[in-house]
Amino acid sequence: MKTGIHPEYVPCSVHCSCGHEYVTRSTRSVLRVELCSECHPFYTGKQKVVDTAGRVERFQRRQAASEAARSAQAAQKAAAAAKKAPAAKKK
Numbered sequence: 001m002k003t004g005i006h007p008e009y010v011p012c013s014v015h016c017s018c019g020h021e022y023v024t025r026s027t028r029s030v031l032r033v034e035l036c037s038e039c040h041p042f043y044t045g046k047q048k049v050v051d052t053a054g055r056v057e058r059f060q061r062r063q064a065a066s067e068a069a070r071s072a073q074a075a076q077k078a079a080a081a082a083k084k085a086p087a088a089k090k091k
């Protein structure tokens with residue numbers, strides 16, 4: 001082994017978001033993970049929603065906002081069309 005080029009190999013405590021902790025060895029002393037073999041659906045056999053920091057809610061909020069913007073735009077367009085040709089109203 002050449003000296004001075006290898007990272008230090010230290011005991012590492014791994015903390016999962018489910019609360020499970022275990023010790024292994026790594027070049028880092030602490031690891032924080034979202035899934036481990038104690039809570040991953042592949043090992044537990046149970047279905048689980050893996051939602052990191054409210055991503056689903058954020059997506060639903062964004063979707064609702066874009067739909068509202070689209071309908072507002074459509075209403076604006078309809079109003080502009082009605083202004084241009086008040087006699088030829090289509091609805």
Ligand SMILES: [Zn+2]
Pocket residue numbers: 016017018019020034035036037038039040
């Ligand atoms: Zn876990």
